[in-house]
Amino acid sequence: MNNLQERIFKIIIRLLTLFSLLLLAFIIIFIFRESLVFFEVVPIYKFISGTKWNPLGPPDQLSILPIILGTVYVSLVGIVLALPIGVGTAVVLSSYVDERPKRVIRSVVDILAGIPSVIYGFVGLLVLVKFFEIKLFFPSGESVLAGGIVLAVMMLPYIISTCDESMDKMYKEYSQYSQALGVSKSYMVRKIVLPRSKKSIFAATVLALGRGMGETMAVMMVIGNAPIMPKLLSKTQTIPSLIALEMGMAEVGSLHYHALFSGGFVLVIMLLIVNILLYFIENKMDI
Amino acid sequence: MDIIKINNISVSYGDNKVLKDFSMGIKKNGITAIIGPSGCGKSTLLTSLNLMLEENGGSFTGEILFKDKNILSYPKNDIRRMIGMVFQKPTPFPISIYKNLTYAPVFYGIKDKEKLNEIVKNTLIKTGLYDEVRGNLNMLATKLSGGQQQRLCIARALTVEPDVLLLDEPCSALDIKNTANIEEMLLELSKEYTIVIVTHNLSQAKRISDYTAFILDGQLVEYDETEKLFTSPSDIRTKQYIEGVYG
Amino acid sequence: MDMDDRIRDYIFKIWIAFSAITVISVIVYIFGYIFVHGISSVDMEFIFSQPKGMPIGTEGGIFPAIVGSIYLMLIACLFASTLAIATAVYTVFYCDNKRIEGIIHLIVKCMAGIPSIVLGLFGYTLLVLNLRLGRSLLSAGITLGIMIYPYIEVRIEKILREADKDIIDSSYALGVSKFHTLFKLILPLYKRDIISVITLAGGFAMGATAPIILTGAVLFAPVPKSLSSPIMALPFHLYILTGEGISLEKAYGTALVLILILLIINILSIVLTITGKEHN
Numbered sequence: 001m002n003n004l005q006e007r008i009f010k011i012i013i014r015l016l017t018l019f020s021l022l023l024l025a026f027i028i029i030f031i032f033r034e035s036l037v038f039f040e041v042v043p044i045y046k047f048i049s050g051t052k053w054n055p056l057g058p059p060d061q062l063s064i065l066p067i068i069l070g071t072v073y074v075s076l077v078g079i080v081l082a083l084p085i086g087v088g089t090a091v092v093l094s095s096y097v098d099e100r101p102k103r104v105i106r107s108v109v110d111i112l113a114g115i116p117s118v119i120y121g122f123v124g125l126l127v128l129v130k131f132f133e134i135k136l137f138f139p140s141g142e143s144v145l146a147g148g149i150v151l152a153v154m155m156l157p158y159i160i161s162t163c164d165e166s167m168d169k170m171y172k173e174y175s176q177y178s179q180a181l182g183v184s185k186s187y188m189v190r191k192i193v194l195p196r197s198k199k200s201i202f203a204a205t206v207l208a209l210g211r212g213m214g215e216t217m218a219v220m221m222v223i224g225n226a227p228i229m230p231k232l233l234s235k236t237q238t239i240p241s242l243i244a245l246e247m248g249m250a251e252v253g254s255l256h257y258h259a260l261f262s263g264g265f266v267l268v269i270m271l272l273i274v275n276i277l278l279y280f281i282e283n284k285m286d287i
Numbered sequence: 288m289d290i291i292k293i294n295n296i297s298v299s300y301g302d303n304k305v306l307k308d309f310s311m312g313i314k315k316n317g318i319t320a321i322i323g324p325s326g327c328g329k330s331t332l333l334t335s336l337n338l339m340l341e342e343n344g345g346s347f348t349g350e351i352l353f354k355d356k357n358i359l360s361y362p363k364n365d366i367r368r369m370i371g372m373v374f375q376k377p378t379p380f381p382i383s384i385y386k387n388l389t390y391a392p393v394f395y396g397i398k399d400k401e402k403l404n405e406i407v408k409n410t411l412i413k414t415g416l417y418d419e420v421r422g423n424l425n426m427l428a429t430k431l432s433g434g435q436q437q438r439l440c441i442a443r444a445l446t447v448e449p450d451v452l453l454l455d456e457p458c459s460a461l462d463i464k465n466t467a468n469i470e471e472m473l474l475e476l477s478k479e480y481t482i483v484i485v486t487h488n489l490s491q492a493k494r495i496s497d498y499t500a501f502i503l504d505g506q507l508v509e510y511d512e513t514e515k516l517f518t519s520p521s522d523i524r525t526k527q528y529i530e531g532v533y534g
Numbered sequence: 535m536d537m538d539d540r541i542r543d544y545i546f547k548i549w550i551a552f553s554a555i556t557v558i559s560v561i562v563y564i565f566g567y568i569f570v571h572g573i574s575s576v577d578m579e580f581i582f583s584q585p586k587g588m589p590i591g592t593e594g595g596i597f598p599a600i601v602g603s604i605y606l607m608l609i610a611c612l613f614a615s616t617l618a619i620a621t622a623v624y625t626v627f628y629c630d631n632k633r634i635e636g637i638i639h640l641i642v643k644c645m646a647g648i649p650s651i652v653l654g655l656f657g658y659t660l661l662v663l664n665l666r667l668g669r670s671l672l673s674a675g676i677t678l679g680i681m682i683y684p685y686i687e688v689r690i691e692k693i694l695r696e697a698d699k700d701i702i703d704s705s706y707a708l709g710v711s712k713f714h715t716l717f718k719l720i721l722p723l724y725k726r727d728i729i730s731v732i733t734l735a736g737g738f739a740m741g742a743t744a745p746i747i748l749t750g751a752v753l754f755a756p757v758p759k760s761l762s763s764p765i766m767a768l769p770f771h772l773y774i775l776t777g778e779g780i781s782l783e784k785a786y787g788t789a790l791v792l793i794l795i796l797l798i799i800n801i802l803s804i805v806l807t808i809t810g811k812e813h814n
Contacts, residue, residue, distance in 0.1 A: 001366075002395075005714075009712075010628060012620070013624045014618050014628070016617055016624075017617075019617065020617040021621070022640050023810055024641050026660070027648060027652070027680075028657045030660055031656060034659055074586040088549050091550045091553075092550050092551070093707045109557075117743065117797070118741070118770075118772050119769075119792065120564075120740075127567065147812065151565075155561070161720030188549055210647050214647070214648070214649025216650060216651070217769075217773065223660070240651040240652075240744065244747055247658070247748050260655075260658075261655060264652045267652060268652055271647050271648065275647035278643070278645055280638055284456065337707060339706065342706055367707055367708060367709030368708070371708070372707040374707075378703070380723075390718065395709075426678035443708070
């Protein structure tokens with residue numbers, strides 16, 4: 001009886017696990033299959049090197065270089081803004097705050113990570129974009145910069161929690177010895193905690209970059225969604241927002257429909273590279 | 288008559304050989320003590336007997352007979368039911384005392400409430416816990432004192448009616464009074480069960496065991512009646528160990 | 535410290551202080567902004583009535599969206615936690631091959647990295663079109679489930695891995711099977727932590743928009759009657775109200791309700807973890 005139960009359970013667990021893992025293969029295969037139809041008409045190198053996106057025009061006007069660049073640009077702006085602030089906050093949290101308030105702040109940061117992206121987009125649109133237009137007289141508040149700032153806020157919790165975790169360990173390990181030498185706290189943090197957290201800072205950067213490139217709603221609501229070569233202060237387009245905006249309109253089976261899948265495919269490849277990189281950083285790299 | 292026969296086993300964890308060509312027999316009923324310095328393979332020997340070895344990533348060659356049948360020919364859970372084990376650190380499940388004791392019987396298919404109550408009562412009486420906890424059976428087992436926790440773990444091992452009880456330094460975390468309690472209880476239990484106890488404490492082995500085995504570097508140096516081994520050991524190494532040379 | 539280093543120390547201190555203050559201000563600002571602007575549009579009527587007006591949403595409430603979001607969360611949690619618990623149990627208790635374990639971790643990590651809009655695309659082709667589930671509660675719920683699967687798996691695996699090894703050994707030593715050990719001992723013991731993780735993941739699912747745009751969320755629908763009905767959801771509703779410029783006032787209200795529900799979920803999850811610790 002017990003043996004049978006155990007055996008059946010083992011089979012169910014194995015099947016469910018296998019199914020879960022196959023989901024990744026399914027996702028990639030489905031996206032790839034739908035993209036393939038498009039890549040037979042427009043070769044992939046043309047798709048990612050061409051600069052025109054016009055779903056109503058001829059097939060050779062379906063290419064996404066500006067959109068790829070837009071995706072990367074917005075994320076990079078986000079990283080550049082979020083990294084110093086996130087790392088700085090992690091330093092404060094790990095080395096300057098007592099246990100009790102630390103726990104409270106960590107939960108608040110977790111909650112920040114739980115705010116839906118549509119809320120970030122909403123606040124970004126109503127506050128940031130308006131501010132750019134009304135106070136700074138930008139021709140268009142919807143811009144790479146706006147997208148980058150919104151993304152930066154969204155990246156903060158990831159950067160803070162990844163860095164805080166290792167810095168906290170570092171601080172606890174070394175603070176006693178360091179204090180025994182009579183060295184100031186800030187000196188010790190600068191000379192020991194920060195340099196030894198390089199690895200986690202790098203991991204946080206890659207993680208946040210991946211999040212940023214894949215983000216849809218928050219970015220879509222503040223960048224204006226124009227498929228042109230990205231400039232810091234003008235409108236742009238990213239792959240996720242392109243898909244979200246146009247998929248509903250694209251006729252199922254049309255070239256436009258398949259082109260959007262191809263966009264998704266390119267995005268997945270870009271992100272898989274980023275994630276595999278992250279995996280190796282966490283497991284192999286030893287800085 | 289030997290209830291367990293160990294014939295030329297070698298045990299290793301990966302590349303690390305812990306027991307080498309090891310043989311010994313364990314007599315039915317009574318207490319067999321296993322002594323030896325740290326790292327000599329005492330605990331490994333115990334875990335080989337109920338196949339817990341493989342859960343810890345070890346493996347053995349050679350054969351172990353239980354009631355004259357190879358232990359590998361029994362289903363694994365049968366072997367573990369018949370050869371119970373109590374660990375060094377008390378490991379009560381963080382559930383109620385009652386549930387600790389019904390946990391395994393329920394697994395073996397006993398559903399009848401009266402029967403379960405009886406098992407709980409009997410095992411508690413056998414381990415001398417009954418009077419101490421009878422009114423508190425729903426209390427969390429982790430709230431018991433260290434000595435009580437260990438006795439509960441022994442009671443828990445008894446709930447599945449084993450033939451053999453393996454104890455891995457069961458008193459090392461306890462004070463003198465609790466140790467005395469448990470020793471007294473083991474003497475009582477040895478009338479019904481075969482008890483194998485690994486211990487660091489030589490006077491404990493002397494006090495309670497009928498037979499004592501001395502192991503050094505994964506090999507059986509001497510195995511004899513306790514009385515004989517402690518008074519006139521035949522091997523010089525045994526003598527040295529008893530006199531405290533190996534520490 | 536020499537002069538240069540003193541200046542560096544000073545700059546360092548300004549930097550970290552500035553960072554912390556910025557983060558705290560941003561958090562306070564976002565919550566404050568939505569609360570201040572949203573509070574005036576949230577009342578009983580807003581919460582408990584259907585959207586009305588022309589275009590729809592300019593008047594009335596968001597009741598179907600609240601219910602829709604809760605349903606979506608439940609389906610996503612059910613789907614994801616079944617698979618995630620199975621994967622975690624397999625890797626911790628059954629898989630004895632380090633290589634396979636490594637591969638599982640890599641796959642889960644890659645899944646976590648797939649952007650939600652691509653999951654939306656996947657749900658759209660596989661569930662909506664190929665399996666003919668249509669744009670529905672079920673399609674959207676499963677898509678969200680795929681999204682939160684890695685999140686739950688990683689955390690439950692961590693809980694199981696850190697489970698007391700001595701207790702598990704004691705159970706095996708009684709001859710008790712893995713199945714019984716898991717269901718009668720380990721899972722009940724850590725159920726609060728596990729539920730806490732699932733609840734938190736449910737919150738993420740509830741707040742996500744991208745996966746449901748293509749798979750089930752619509753501008754207007756009544757409270758769903760079956761798994762195959764299209765649904766309204768709070769984040770999508772918020773997006774439509776803002777993006778289409780339907781009603782800013784209602785958008786603020788929707789944002790506030792969404793944030794409050796998620797806050798409740800978060801607090802619930804924290805309470806579960808804390809009481810779980812006390813319990814053990």
